[in-house]
Amino acid sequence: MAAVELPVMGWHRHGYHPPQGDCRPARVSLEWHAEARSSRPSRRPQKCPAQLCTQALSSLKHTWVSSPWMGLDVHTHYHSLQQDLATCTRHASHSFTRPPRKQTMSEDTWTLVRTKRRWRRNLAACQQLQRKTLLQAFLLTWRQTCFKTAVVDDSLSCRIEFDIILKKLDVDIATALHQFRSHGRQVTQALRHDDARFYASLAQESYQWLSHNTLVSSGKCFEEICRDSDNGESGMPL
Amino acid sequence: MPHFCQLEVGKVTTPSKLLADCHSRQSQTAIQQRTFDIVDLPSIRQLEDVLRQTPAGKATGYDVLPSLLFRQYPCELAEMFLPPMLKMYVWQHKPIAGKGGQLAVIHKKGSLFAAQNYRGIMLLPTFTKRVHALLRTQIMDLLHRQRPPGQLGGFAHQQVMYGSQSLQVFGRIMDGQNITTGILSLDLTTAFHGLVREWTSGIHVDEDLEEVLAAMDQEALPIADMCARLHLPCLGPQLS
Numbered sequence: 305m306a307a308v309e310l311p312v313m314g315w316h317r318h319g320y321h322p323p324q325g326d327c328r329p330a331r332v333s334l335e336w337h338a339e340a341r342s343s344r345p346s347r348r349p350q351k352c353p354a355q356l357c358t359q360a361l362s363s364l365k366h367t368w369v370s371s372p373w374m375g376l377d378v379h380t381h382y383h384s385l386q387q388d389l390a391t392c393t394r395h396a397s398h399s400f401t402r403p404p405r406k407q408t409m410s411e412d413t414w415t416l417v418r419t420k421r422r423w424r425r426n427l428a429a430c431q432q433l434q435r436k437t438l439l440q441a442f443l444l445t446w447r448q449t450c451f452k453t454a455v456v457d458d459s460l461s462c463r464i465e466f467d468i469i470l471k472k473l474d475v476d477i478a479t480a481l482h483q484f485r486s487h488g489r490q491v492t493q494a495l496r497h498d499d500a501r502f503y504a505s506l507a508q509e510s511y512q513w514l515s516h517n518t519l520v521s522s523g524k525c526f527e528e529i530c531r532d533s534d535n536g537e538s539g540m541p542l
Numbered sequence: 543m544p545h546f547c548q549l550e551v552g553k554v555t556t557p558s559k560l561l562a563d564c565h566s567r568q569s570q571t572a573i574q575q576r577t578f579d580i581v582d583l584p585s586i587r588q589l590e591d592v593l594r595q596t597p598a599g600k601a602t603g604y605d606v607l608p609s610l611l612f613r614q615y616p617c618e619l620a621e622m623f624l625p626p627m628l629k630m631y632v633w634q635h636k637p638i639a640g641k642g643g644q645l646a647v648i649h650k651k652g653s654l655f656a657a658q659n660y661r662g663i664m665l666l667p668t669f670t671k672r673v674h675a676l677l678r679t680q681i682m683d684l685l686h687r688q689r690p691p692g693q694l695g696g697f698a699h700q701q702v703m704y705g706s707q708s709l710q711v712f713g714r715i716m717d718g719q720n721i722t723t724g725i726l727s728l729d730l731t732t733a734f735h736g737l738v739r740e741w742t743s744g745i746h747v748d749e750d751l752e753e754v755l756a757a758m759d760q761e762a763l764p765i766a767d768m769c770a771r772l773h774l775p776c777l778g779p780q781l782s
Contacts, residue, residue, distance in 0.1 A: 351602075354610035361618055373625055379565060381626045382637035382669075389622065390606045 352393035360392040408502040413494040420487035427480035434473045441466040500530055545657040546645065550664075561638050568635045575634075583631055584676055590620040592676045596668060603643030603665030612668050623669055630673065640670030695730075 368388075373381060404414045441463070448459050507526055514522065547553065555563075593616035600609045612619055630636055645662040652659040666674075686697060692708075694700040709725055716723040 349604055349606050351608045352606050352611070354608045354614060356611065356615050356618060365622065368622070368625075377565060377568075378626060378629050378633065378635045378637045379561060379639070381629065382639055385622060385626060386605070386607060386639070386667075389619070393607075393611065 352390045353395045355394050356389075357392050357394045360394075361389075364388050364392055408498055409495070410498050413491065413498055416487060416491045416494055420484060420491050423480055423484040423487055427477065427484050430473060430477045430480055434470065434477065437466065437469055437473060441470075503529070545660070546647075546662050549662055550645070564638050564641070568633075571634075578632065583628060584680070586620050586624050588676060589624055589627060589672075590616045592672045592679075593620055593623075595675070596672060600668070600671075601646065601665050602668050602671075604639070605643070605667035605669075607668060609668045612672065627673055637670075640667055640673070643667065 368385075376384070404417070409417075444462055444466075503526060507523070543554075593612045596609050596612040596616075598610040598613050602609055626637070643665045646665055647660045647662055650659055650661050682697065689697070694702075694705045713723060713725070
């Protein structure tokens with residue numbers, strides 16, 4: 305709490321007028337409570353995400369079935385159940401796994417695709433962070449140059465901190481880029497392997513339905529496709 | 543704070559004391575019903591059905607589980623919440639988390655800086671609201687067969703305009719027959735908030751209630767004695 309005393313000034317509609325008649329210095333006392341917003345505890349509880357993890361829920365069911373819940377009073381039972389269910393909630397991005405659109409894709413290939421996708425997201429996030437950090441560093445330098453209010457040591461320490469952050473971001477970006485490209489190569493190879501296996505099984509299945517001449521021509525065509533696929537360009541992520 | 547205390551018939555207390563008082567009162571209350579018919583208790587299918595009807599995005603006070611969760615996973619949550627709901631039905635004990643919650647303040651009229659111009663809405667958890675909906679459905683099924691023909695409020699396929707137009711038709715018919723008539727309007731919502739709630743919660747017996755009891759040739763007594771005299775089950779602990 306802070307209190308100050310200010311002299312009453314004769315502000316009227318058309319500006320300042322000195323007090324007439326009474327020349328005594330009148331004073332007014334102002335008091336207020338200063339409280340940081342961040343120090344206030346949050347009164348509203350944070351809602352959990354509206355997705356349930358099925359594995360966590362099934363284990364929770366097993367726990368509740370095996371525990372003697374009949375002896376619990378309703379207050380404890382309801383509160384415990386709510387708290388346990390809150391731990392089973394997940395964000396949608398963590399609980400939902402989309403199946404691949406390509407039906408012939410194997411499970412290992414799909415895992416590689418998802419891994420490559422995560423590294424691509426990581427790379428984009430690191431690059432966005434790098435852009436923001438560079439912008440912050442530029443604005444800080446501009447502010448210190450214009451206003452000249454900061455101490456020189458602080459300015460130097462800020463630049464050193466920014467350099468450290470940018471170096472770490474460079475390493476992270478290089479790592480993410482390397483992982484993204486290497487997983488891209490693995491995904492390409494795995495997809496071609498899946499395609500070759502699919503067409504091989506298709507050829508085996510259609511063998512009995514084709515005539516001899518058609519089979520020979522399609523076999524040659526298939527061999528060319530497989531040869532091109534095996535000797536095709538590698539290293540280009542899909 | 544005094545204004546909202548008066549509105550909600552409340553008093554200043556701490557959460558721990560409130561929980562201790564509620565639990566001790568529930569533990570000491572005599573068992574009202576010892577035998578149950580199986581049809582009196584809700585099935586898991588009924589609970590699933592009422593959870594599936596949960597509106598998404600509703601304010602739920604201090605409930606950490608959002609209402610969308612109950613709408614998206616009715617089968618899983620019904621299986622988890624069936625035991626506490628059966629406890630609520632059989633033991634007639636309501637969890638304290640379902641009795642109240644955050645009081646949302648809504649401005650009604652006049653100055654924004656006067657507390658008297660605000661009203662409060664209690665935000666209950668989603669599960670408690672759905673149990674209320676299930677209980678209300680069961681009660682309305684019973685009342686639908688027992689109600690008098692003119693009772694419309696709260697029942698399905700009944701509208702306010704139907705009651706208003708029925709009264710107008712009744713008045714015109716009586717006027718046509720030169721019969722003097724009068725219509726007595728009772729605001730039951732205000733009556734509940736001003737009279738019945740205090741009576742059932744046992745907060746106090748005010749002068750209005752004494753007048754009503756005097757008109758009924760009854761003496762103002764505590765709720766348990768009143769129920770014993772009127773040969774009624776004690777509703778106080780269940781409704782408070």
